[in-house]
Amino acid sequence: MREKGADLARPTVHDIAKEAGVSLATVDRVLNARPGVRAKTIARVNDAVSRLGYVRDTYAANLARQRQYRFAFLLPESSSQFANALQEALQEAYSSNVADRTELKVIRVPSQDPHAIVRTLKSMNTSRLDGLAMMVPETPQVRDAVSRLKDSGLAVVTLVSDLPNSRRDFFVGVNSIAAGRTAGLLMGRFVRGPGEILVVTDSLQSRDSLERRLGFDAVISREFRSITALPTLESYGDLARLQRIVETAVAARRDLVGVYSMGSGNMTLMSALRGSGRLGELDVLVHELTPAMRCALQDNEVTAVIAQNVGHLVRSALRVLRNVCDHRPIYEAQERVRIEVVLRENLP
Amino acid sequence: MREKGADLARPTVHDIAKEAGVSLATVDRVLNARPGVRAKTIARVNDAVSRLGYVRDTYAANLARQRQYRFAFLLPESSSQFANALQEALQEAYSSNVADRTELKVIRVPSQDPHAIVRTLKSMNTSRLDGLAMMVPETPQVRDAVSRLKDSGLAVVTLVSDLPNSRRDFFVGVNSIAAGRTAGLLMGRFVRGPGEILVVTDSLQSRDSLERRLGFDAVISREFRSITALPTLESYGDLARLQRIVETAVAARRDLVGVYSMGSGNMTLMSALRGSGRLGELDVLVHELTPAMRCALQDNEVTAVIAQNVGHLVRSALRVLRNVCDHRPIYEAQERVRIEVVLRENLP
DNA sequence: CCCATTTTGAGGTACGATCATCTTTTTTGC
DNA sequence: GCAAAAAAGATGATCGTACCTCAAAATGGG
Structure with a gap:
């Protein structure tokens, strides 16, 4: 929303530099938390940021930084129509504009077989992956596997079914x-x-x-x-x-x-x-x-x-994974998935 | 979703140029429907596009083109809590990352007064606006006003309550x-x-x-x-x-x-x-x-x-407005707003 | 075959940001 | 007060796309 009389264009890093009376390089160092800036200067830049209401253009940033999110979704292999719907929703989120700069990989595992799940989790090449969303039944072995994945720096969210007391970053699903x-x-x-x-x-x-x-x-x-x-x-x-x-x-x-x-x-x-x-x-x-x-x-x-709306589930999971990867906070309110009541007359 | 063995990075205009055996400039002319390209060459480029599965990076494109979407939302002024909820959802969609390169302006009008609505519509500076979403009661005068807005090139969507037989581009709301x-x-x-x-x-x-x-x-x-x-x-x-x-x-x-x-x-x-x-x-x-x-x-x-989920309503309206502005198709399925049944136990 | 007209090519600049390198200035400690 | 270290500045490349200009090549008509 625009304030009356405010400048039409949103401020850029250049405006921040001018406003704070520092160079572009310093602004950049502050914004990206790079070392070599005095606390006093950091404050000056942050002041300018809040004064001008600067918000970084994420897309330009990701463009410059050549950011690629590589995510995998672990879904049950069973002929469950629900898992298929999830995979379709994923496909759709991918092809529509939501999932930019994001590579998705879907892995289906037999959900009755905790052993197979753990094997899959262990065999994952964590260096070629930034995040994992998984819908798996809860077992201690899976919890341990999640712990190892977190150790190797992955973002991990549980989908539909949670793993309480595990080190997953977030649970996307309903209560x-x-x-x-x-x-x-x-x-x-x-x-x-x-x-x-x-x-x-x-x-x-x-x-x-x-x-x-x-x-x-x-x-x-x-x-x-x-x-x-x-x-x-x-x-x-x-x-x-x-x-x-x-x-x-x-x-x-x-x-x-x-x-x-x-x-x-x-x-x-x-x-x-x-x-x-x-x-x-x-x-x-x-x-x-x-x-x-x-x-x-x-x-x-x-x-x-x-x-539960599968579209929401996957979009929410993707948003959370991206935020965790970038060490950004998660807006819990937005990620709360609704419990939908579907009757004959309100079939979507 | 990535095919096995497919290239990791998505193709860029450069790849298209190489694949089609033409220059970057030609690819650009084709992609942006600029004149001065033979039909045969256009076909060559389009072939390359579909062969490589190229999709234009909308954000980079908007960045380059300095695209700004200027949208207004016309909501009833009444103390209706619903309209307030809509405005809040709009605020939220704006501050969260969804509404990039988009300027929003909310106009509240007394909904009981069709005259005031028409007056507001007529007094709008269409040269400083790209699209309008409106939630207003149906009257012939409003329909005419919409017609004028369409003549001046605005994208117009009706929100919550439709104007059938008007020239609005789309209706966002439930049946x-x-x-x-x-x-x-x-x-x-x-x-x-x-x-x-x-x-x-x-x-x-x-x-x-x-x-x-x-x-x-x-x-x-x-x-x-x-x-x-x-x-x-x-x-x-x-x-x-x-x-x-x-x-x-x-x-x-x-x-x-x-x-x-x-x-x-x-x-x-x-x-x-x-x-x-x-x-x-x-x-x-x-x-x-x-x-x-x-x-x-x-x-x-x-x-x-x-x-109806107000968050969906505004996000859908924004998506539709942007698509209409860019002459892109609207994915009707995605824009269908659900009829939610809320009980004591599934309160969001 | 030549000339006018299309069509294509080559290359640059810009958008907002990131990142690296190099230089200059300022701040420290002694 | 001076050297070393730290902080700040200056600059330029890059991402993928748009858009502009100018030159080169292909085409078509007579």
Whole structure:
């Protein structure tokens, strides 16, 4: 925003030099924190900077400095539609103007195999890389690997799923407890009358699922006394097992009113529910807006999807990585990823 | 994303010249559509461009060309918290790195006064401006004024509220019908049992309100037969009147189960509802996430807020304005603003 | 084949900043 | 007060692109 009567053009380093009464070289030394300037002079330059409201032209700077950001994204290899959506969003962020002077590399690893993840992390050529964003399950070995990556100077952010107590620089994703609470609130408000809720996930070993369940239960038990959330069914990543346990549960529980899926495998879940013939009487809530879930929403098979915008995720991750690389601060408020509620009528 | 084995650095104009076997000057003439190049040579250069996958470095280009985008935002002056939020988002987009080489000016006009709007539009110095984003109510006079602005070469986008059949270049905002449908679906799913819904707005003269009502009714009447949406109460921007008509309606309608506010004045609406003592039994749905509505959500006074992300709105508007100015295409998919559903548990 | 007209080439300057080198001035310590 | 060290200044190259000028080459018409 421009002040009235202010100069039209924004000030450059030359203006700073003039204003501070020093040479261009000195301004440059101060701005880039190079040694050989007295504290008094540094203050003079900084004064001029704030007086004129100078902000460095980052693009000109990166141009001159031949800055190249080399980032890698570590995503699960599973056929998960969500990871594919992330990769697409990355591609898009890259081809649109956002990702300038940035080289991206996507590495897919089998997410069930912590060993493979660690192997990949260890084998990374850190000298040809400036930053890493990763979406991996939490294990102590991964935490250690992150520590080594930080030692070699990489910027590291966790994506979607965090690694608490690790040395990662930042977490880009949503708060799983809040996501679970949102699901709980929606479920409680949507379902009619007393009844039971089926809760399904891959594995409660995963922190995300655990936290979603925590949030879900907190809201349900405090505010919706008439409905009961059943113990979590775990598929352990086995789709056949998922189909089986869902079919069994639906058959056994006659007063089921809703289904909450905290993990992946939603296509299989839906097919099991369809098979049961009771889909019409159930409110189904799932996470992540995949193409299959879009259709399910449109067909009224799923009531709501709790989603996070993959575009935001990758742009945020890129911004954070760049800022960490340049030792610039991170604007936490801007990087907070929203918990989106997607219904049939507000499908993007 | 980098191809394996591809060159690390992205190609520059020099590479194009070499690849096409022409001089730098010719490449420049082709890239910037300057005359004096044979069709055959143009083709050679374009071939080289696509072969090498050259994309012009926009920032270097703008640097060289000393490009400055001068944009104005015309926002309603009313004490509307929404317009303030927009202005803040604009400020933020400006100070964060997004809005480079862009001068922004915010003009607030009394939105109830179409005359004042037209006067402002007419008095604009179009020679010192490249683009204009405006959030104004639809009138024929405004449409004409837009036409004049387009004649003088400005890029014009409508923000939040569209001017259909005008010569604006683009509309940045949500589809009001879909927003109304979303509200209808939420209301239908939230309220219990048969009953009536109070529908309130500033004025149905405004296209947004009309369309929201349309969408709302479509969903309610088709899918939720047991609930009745009452005729729209209009406040005509008069807060005292709003308070009065809401109080009267709530007192008269004993089987009210919900309130849908399509317009502004939600603080007054809430105070009227609070006064009635029946707030606890009502589901309240409103548009736009203002600070007051945040509190109302947290206090369980409002069930859901249908919102649009003001940050997106302004970033999208800025992107579109820049693209129009440079005669570049607009990626419609990226500019589609989402209809957000905000509940107590997913408050951003 | 020559001359006028296009078309192309070569080269410079600029944008805002970074960085390196070299010189001059100022500040120190003794 | 003088030499050494530190601080500041001066200058020029560079990044990728735009835009300008002038000269050289290719083309086309008669």
